[in-house]
Amino acid sequence: FSYYPADSEFGIDHEERTYSVITLKDGTQIYYFKSETDRKSSSMMWLSQDDNIVFCVHGPFTEHELLEIQKNIREKN
Secondary structure (H helix, E strand, O other): OEEEEOOOOOOOOOOOEEEEEEEOOOOOEEEEEEEOOOOOOEEEEEEOOOOOEEEEEEEOOOHHHHHHHHHOOOOOO
């Protein structure tokens, strides 16, 4: 898990990954990079509610597992 200011630069390794966008019921858009090989992990990225922070979860998890992790991440006010 990592997070960055939304106006910063960072990179995601997209080689050997399939990209898709998942829209949650609350309108949050999740950018999903599904690994196509066992050598690399999958990743999900999304913006905070105020669009100031980018959150990223990555690891050897399925889409369902990554979404379970994502839904349990809370922004501290």
